[in-house]
Amino acid sequence: MESISFELEQVFSQKFIGLIWRIMINEETAYIAIENRELTSKKVSISVLNYKTGIFHFKEKLFAEPLNANLAYASPKSILLKLNESSESFESKGLIAVDIYTGEIMWEHYNLCLNDVKSYGIQVFDPRIFPRKYLWIDHLKGEIIQNLEINKNKYSNLLFPKMVDNNIIPKSIIHGDLQGEVFFMNFNEKNLISFHERFEGMMQQRLIVYQGDNILLDNILISDIQKLQPESFFILNKQLFYIRNKDEIVSYFV
Template structure:
């Protein structure tokens, strides 16, 4: 096959750079909104951003909350970015919620409620200090309790596609210096590959996308890293999301 590499036709729908390290990414299950958590260990600050990845519009970028280092990105639901706090600095267990709207404004906060999951009817929350554990349905719009003592409420369906280990040979990939597994998946007539190259005791991570017999994207996600990066990319709502350039740049592609 003629895997032409002369012209890459796939262009980013969204590209954003940050000063800190990208820590977490979350997408809305219905809307074209993606939220990003960035941490700067030197400044001891966590910042949060949200974008419309279909249009490339910035909803808000690098906003912080009080005591931001002790808050993290949890989920995005109905256009609301939800943050979680922690029981203490020594435990990963969550406690507390902050809700931020599409303008970057905090619209409600609970110090005792904790997010368990998101359902089509609202947020499934609980108070970790109350035993036995009792779930309640909470409004994402204003944080009010819609129903207390709920049972068997199914979470929202999320059409997230993650790549699997590819064990089949393909001549699109380099035949030498590949280290670790090749990850791949397919969607809409396109095939997506991510893998690492090993040279001089360092690794580089690549992303290649093909459509038929043409390469439509061939780029490095990372160069000269000391160990294999387990994260490659994920796909949701026909958009591919990935982190590159020392975990300081976030990119999405319409695929």
């Protein structure tokens, strides 16, 4: 079943090679960083997308050791990639900072491991030194912060649905046998609901936006699945975002 939109305006729909593995959002610079993995080679590539326009700053770029890189943080001007010991291990063995606009490497440290990361800095350690000595470095240059100013993380406008009782689904919405939890949100006088259902002997995940008895969007997020999928959608500044078929990011104004 393809997406059916009766009244909502689509902002963008962008597909990727392989699976979308991880996304991170920076609200200050209005972008989404995406980590996706090719199914055959298992290489990790990184993209940065302006979520207000749906235009890429860069798309599916490979960096050093693409089998072992992971998206670790999205700051206003750079994204942080954590390099792992191997594709099977999450033990950190290096860091790379990438410019969000050009995709160029801003700095790299292969002798430092990631311990923690905040908006005000990156906490690292040298694995060759024992006992561990933790240092804070900055996002832009990767240099040691001499006088760390700990600021609270800024307020986020991200909104996520809440788990609700199954009987919240109105009778006007025809659906198969429900599987698992139902997730619901009321926003801007519209209702957004997501659930898993049985359809033709298989399970699928569905997202519906409705207002009264009027269905504004009816979309199958993924079909022919064996297990329940995680949270299906979120809203940021009057934009609905969701991942479809594990390889596409879609956004509508709501």
